[in-house]
Amino acid sequence: MKAAIIGGTGYGAIELIRILHKHPYLEIGSVVSNSQAGNSISESYPHLSEIIEQPLEKFDAKSLSEKNDVVFLATPSGVSSNLIPQLMEVGIKCIDLSGDFRLRSATEYESWYKHSPADDQYLKQATYGLSEIYPEKIKSAKLIANPGCYPTAASLGLLPILKTSLADYESIIIDAKSGVSGAGRGLSLSSHYAEINENIRAYKLGQHQHIPEIEQVLSDESDRPITITFTTHLVPMTRGIMCTTYVKLVENVTTKEVQEIYSEFYKNKSFVRVRPEGKVPATKEVLGSNFCDIGLHVDTRTNRLTIISVIDNLVKGAAGQAIQNVNLMNGWDEWTGLQDIPLYP
Amino acid sequence: MKAAIIGGTGYGAIELIRILHKHPYLEIGSVVSNSQAGNSISESYPHLSEIIEQPLEKFDAKSLSEKNDVVFLATPSGVSSNLIPQLMEVGIKCIDLSGDFRLRSATEYESWYKHSPADDQYLKQATYGLSEIYPEKIKSAKLIANPGCYPTAASLGLLPILKTSLADYESIIIDAKSGVSGAGRGLSLSSHYAEINENIRAYKLGQHQHIPEIEQVLSDESDRPITITFTTHLVPMTRGIMCTTYVKLVENVTTKEVQEIYSEFYKNKSFVRVRPEGKVPATKEVLGSNFCDIGLHVDTRTNRLTIISVIDNLVKGAAGQAIQNVNLMNGWDEWTGLQDIPLYP
Amino acid sequence: MKAAIIGGTGYGAIELIRILHKHPYLEIGSVVSNSQAGNSISESYPHLSEIIEQPLEKFDAKSLSEKNDVVFLATPSGVSSNLIPQLMEVGIKCIDLSGDFRLRSATEYESWYKHSPADDQYLKQATYGLSEIYPEKIKSAKLIANPGCYPTAASLGLLPILKTSLADYESIIIDAKSGVSGAGRGLSLSSHYAEINENIRAYKLGQHQHIPEIEQVLSDESDRPITITFTTHLVPMTRGIMCTTYVKLVENVTTKEVQEIYSEFYKNKSFVRVRPEGKVPATKEVLGSNFCDIGLHVDTRTNRLTIISVIDNLVKGAAGQAIQNVNLMNGWDEWTGLQDIPLYP
Amino acid sequence: MKAAIIGGTGYGAIELIRILHKHPYLEIGSVVSNSQAGNSISESYPHLSEIIEQPLEKFDAKSLSEKNDVVFLATPSGVSSNLIPQLMEVGIKCIDLSGDFRLRSATEYESWYKHSPADDQYLKQATYGLSEIYPEKIKSAKLIANPGCYPTAASLGLLPILKTSLADYESIIIDAKSGVSGAGRGLSLSSHYAEINENIRAYKLGQHQHIPEIEQVLSDESDRPITITFTTHLVPMTRGIMCTTYVKLVENVTTKEVQEIYSEFYKNKSFVRVRPEGKVPATKEVLGSNFCDIGLHVDTRTNRLTIISVIDNLVKGAAGQAIQNVNLMNGWDEWTGLQDIPLYP
Secondary structure (H helix, E strand, C coil): CEEEEECCCCHHHHHHHHHHCCCCCCEEEEEECCCCCCCEHHHHCHHHCCCCCCECECCCHHHHHHHCCEEEECCCCCCHHHHHHHHHHCCCEEEECCCCCCCCCHHHHHHHHCCCCCCHHHHCCEEECCCCCCHHHHHCCCEEECCCHHHHHHHHHHHHHHCCCCECCCCCEEEEEECHHHHCCCCCHHHEHHHHCCCCEEECCCCCCHHHHHHHHHHHHHCCCCCCEEEEEECCCCCCEEEEEEEEECCCCCHHHHHHHHHHHCCCCCCEEECCCCCCCCHHHHCCCCCEEEEEEEECCCCEEEEEEEECCCHHHHHHHHHHHHHHHCCCCCCCCCCCCCCCC | CEEEEECCCCHHHHHHHHHHCCCCCCEEEEEECCCCCCCEHHHHCHHHCCCCCCECECCCHHHHHHHCCEEEECCCCCCHHHHHHHHHHCCCEEEECCCCCCCCCHHHHHHHHCCCCCCHHHHCCEEECCCCCCHHHHHCCCEEECCCHHHHHHHHHHHHHHCCCCECCCCCEEEEEECHHHHCCCCCHHHEHHHHCCCCEEECCCCCCHHHHHHHHHHHHHCCCCCCEEEEEECCCCCCEEEEEEEEECCCCCHHHHHHHHHHHCCCCCCEEECCCCCCCCHHHHCCCCCEEEEEEEECCCCEEEEEEEECCCHHHHHHHHHHHHHHHCCCCCCCCCCCCCCCC | CEEEEECCCCHHHHHHHHHHCCCCCCEEEEEECCCCCCCEHHHHCHHHCCCCCCECECCCHHHHHHHCCEEEECCCCCCHHHHHHHHHHCCCEEEECCCCCCCCCHHHHHHHHCCCCCCHHHHCCEEECCCCCCHHHHHCCCEEECCCHHHHHHHHHHHHHHCCCCECCCCCEEEEEECHHHHCCCCCHHHEHHHHCCCCEEECCCCCCHHHHHHHHHHHHHCCCCCCEEEEEECCCCCCEEEEEEEEECCCCCHHHHHHHHHHHCCCCCCEEECCCCCCCCHHHHCCCCCEEEEEEEECCCCEEEEEEEECCCHHHHHHHHHHHHHHHCCCCCCCCCCCCCCCC | CEEEEECCCCHHHHHHHHHHCCCCCCEEEEEECCCCCCCEHHHHCHHHCCCCCCECECCCHHHHHHHCCEEEECCCCCCHHHHHHHHHHCCCEEEECCCCCCCCCHHHHHHHHCCCCCCHHHHCCEEECCCCCCHHHHHCCCEEECCCHHHHHHHHHHHHHHCCCCECCCCCEEEEEECHHHHCCCCCHHHEHHHHCCCCEEECCCCCCHHHHHHHHHHHHHCCCCCCEEEEEECCCCCCEEEEEEEEECCCCCHHHHHHHHHHHCCCCCCEEECCCCCCCCHHHHCCCCCEEEEEEEECCCCEEEEEEEECCCHHHHHHHHHHHHHHHCCCCCCCCCCCCCCCC
16 A cells, blocks of 8 residues: 655654655655655655655645555645645545644634634544544544644543543643654744753743643543643753643542553553553653653642653654554554664663 | 852852852852862863862861851752751851751651751751842841752742732642753763653652752741642753742732732842743743743633743752852842853853 | 573663564564563663563573574673673674674784783684675674774775775874763763763773774775774764764865765665765764765865764664674575664654 | 944854953943844843843944944854944944954955955954964954854964974864854754754865865964865754864874973963863863863874864854953953853753
8 A cells, every 4th residue: 555645844754754664564655745846855854865765746636646545644734724625535545644633623723723724524524543542433534633742642641530530620730841843844943953952941831722632632531621721841852742741639549549540541552551650751761653651640648640641742743643543544453564662762 | 258168079069169250259268078189179170170270178167167258068968967067066157058957847858858857956047048038037047058949940930929819729730840960960870861862751759859848938938838749850951940830820810910910029139030921931041040030821711820930950049049148148239249141042 | 583682781782672673583582681680671771661571681601592593792891702602602693792802803902992802712703793894704604793883984984985096094084973872871970961961072082992993994904004093072962973084085086986986885785875976964864773874075175085974873883783794694685674764853 | 331232133142242241341332133123132032131121223333333432243244344344434443253354365255155255455454363362463453353163263273283393284184063053043954953953964064164264374373375174063062162183293292292382382371271181171161161172182103183172162262252352452351251160061
């Protein structure tokens, strides 16, 4: 089978290429970049020299569908809402790595993203691709809205406790820290080395577009409306997200009991590793891999649960989960092409 | 006037030397390091070459008191509890940068620090040196327990709102991020470059020895017992602490109203800068300086206040505040020797 | 086939594990660490959790040879010189990643390494495992001295020009820059984060133990004694080596002509990529991969050739080349298990 | 006395502000930025909040000369060649931190900088401001061409040996490494955090515009034409330059003898520190300071001298040396406002 990648000069596409290159059943068909069409991708990314030398293509839905079996869209927000209708028209399955199809409500999208939403008829066809939670829906999906990086780390960290009756649903605070690659290869002062290095910066307080996405999945899974406090920080590293999440508990439980709830919840999941009591994961322990590692601590003085969940934002937070979803859609083992050990140190 | 520095080969001492070198009224008398006595400090720290070439001395309380007017102790925890009684005996004022005299309760100290506390009679004589909050007590103090780095950032961020009736006192969560220099120059896997670089790590969940110190000052200033949730993270940078602090509000107020409360609270304080509405500080904006910068955001959806407070852990979190305290003790302007602009970028 | 790894808690062993995990024909048999025997390796390296949980073993030559087909030694210098005789005794092939068997002269070893050399009878049996240069010898070797990280980058950069008559053999200067992981996981001030971050440091000027190794291979291949100037620098990154090498040319040639010499020299080599004229590689373009990328520039003003060669010190500079050598020894494609795209960004 | 700063939103200007703020005799009069005129500089640089709140001004030569006694130009190349004639017309002294007036030959400028040079009549009036070498000329100068960052580190490292008869003048190779701040605050892929972090990159091989500047000063001081090989590298740090310089010696001398030549050469110079035999400086040992530290090693095997010279590119390589020059011009001690200890760690 062949896959097309749209958005061929961004970090998301590059990570898709890296993983697809080692996928046994899925091979790269087309790489699309309107701005660089005709050039080799290795001109922009010399690490691909002598590996991927095929020319970048212009977007053309029909031609893509003829040469490929599935399309990954790794485009900035506001782009795939225009491209996906054309692609679905020609009958090809789409995995959208942008935020355009994640929120069910077009109004909500517009109020957080500050530009026009996708057409409602396509929004309705989208399946939210949080692989560990919605494997069945994903298997039969034609359009996957691949989750955001923060929502992946936050949801996987929170859902096991929210599915019990132990959590105070109004108490959720997610303090998130991210490396810089999440903002893409575009140029801005907030990705300038001298401004980021030896620095931590909080940004978009109360305004991050991942807030409604996290609330949507938490609300869906808790059967009640959930409102969260969510703060994002930029830390001086390239890859990695850590969510430090705080939840008030309504009963007295020990760390060990919570740890067992989580281990049980994720017992058949290839990519979620729950650390034993007394241990918490660091972001580097998942670098370059599709893992989401989770550590837990109940503070008996305040009866608050602290959840540490970490992912590589470009893998489990983007390209890796996208490929995991395609694996599910095709009935392959979900870890196909994704079983590598994290790069450490 | 002359100052002695004990603990002469640690980062705290080195930072004291850097600042004292530009202090107009206070000059370095003795630098003490038992392990390196007789050597020049520039052998361990070549950046001091041709600037500080005096030999390191052995500790001797009497001789120190004859040659100096004040003593800074920048020693690991558990050391100054033994040295300070000897120094007070010979009548010299002491500024302790370690945690040994910060907690009023010896029992509390022992349970968090896991070794023997200072003698009660000396604990009673210690003044907690949070300069902005206790300037009067500091002026007449003979022994200053200089605040910890995290407690300084956390307390300065929290106290203005706690002094109003707006805060839910049971809701306080402090998510703290620190550079690596806070752990000192000692060798451990957790300061190994390859383990820290491109990584975030949470540590000592619910067990950090700064928890009782923060609770003590918050409780004192709120006239009620305060229990907090406090999480510390190591981020890949050398200097800087950010506390992201969450407090539930019991009334509806706007960010602007809270910003005004903070501006008013700190209006005559040289070293606390409250950012205007819509702005939050980054750690690099205080690098190398004694500033504590604060930014505020009220999330009207959850009625929670998020406070961002940043310091340089080695300056306002250690050596800078120590010198600010000596300035206060001597009736000098508190910013004497400390008025430099942060190093940016 | 099964491989044993000795030195199981160092970065070299960890990287061997990462690569062997994806090798189709070679599987991890034993991981040996005398100091940690009985423990799971994931206690020291949580990124291996749920992947490698087998207990670490004590060294026992006989038992290793029964359970494994080949042994990798990723031990500090001075260790494998003792272990390898025992292993060869029981007839198992050895790949030594340390420096113990790289220098043919025991005297030379002692004078640079400052401790006892391996026994001469074993030194004589060792094959220097620079895969691109000695594939035939490697195929039939029983003991491989896997090249050092700096010697790999330096030799691959220099050999094509030295094999022509264009180079002034007395003019060679290699200015090398390395990330910190090359020094291993051991604790020292020179791997302390706060000392390395935001810093460059030159070290061991004229005394680095890789000098005689580089000179040996350059001399062998040039059929004359070569003496080099070699300077090593530590830069604030975890992985990566760049050699910037300067050679005076004895004839006038263009960059393009030199580029063609290199392209021709490496035309059938999977892992050496020669950049086109006008381009030079950066270390990150080979991160996590077995590539050695090379860029060239002839300065017509001085008639000097500048060669930029980069590798990942833990892959092509250690574990990757070791596995490439085992591939050669077994008649497998040399890129087996090593064909991954570098991790970028 | 008052100083104007032109180029008020770049890193050079920001560093001038930082140092002038602590200068006892020189105070900031005007800060000029045409693009941001009317705004407070702290909007772009919040670390200056409550310290520098004066509005940015538009450029006006006459008004600047009325309010200020000296002008610093920290503008991109090609700007000050237009502004300085206007400023000299109104009789104010100028310190140009850009490259526009450093090369005596307009033709040479055009061929390396690829745009129009300054007018010859002004080029003739410029004094090259390498403070340690030309103090007398600087004292009476009206227009200072402040040296580039690389030329400062390279020249101070090379001149003592070039002034003896020990050096082979045709053998000079300078391998230079720089932090990212040298490229300024402008946006480009080569200052994007994710592209720089965990990476070393060589750039502009044989084409860097500092080559003719270095050659000019070396030739002047050696009384013969000097041609060098010069390679620049970008390393993942914000500040700091290291030049590793190689010179063939024509006689046999020891490291100790060379060290004594250097110590003698710089014995009355406040800002050049020559390390003792066996020690070389790291860039962090001069961070934030005006020092240039130098270490030396003679390799007796090749009779080559290796010189390590380090500076902070924004201080001794730009703003600090500019202020040192104004100190000289005014008969003040050259270290006025510049005597701070480097920030370590």
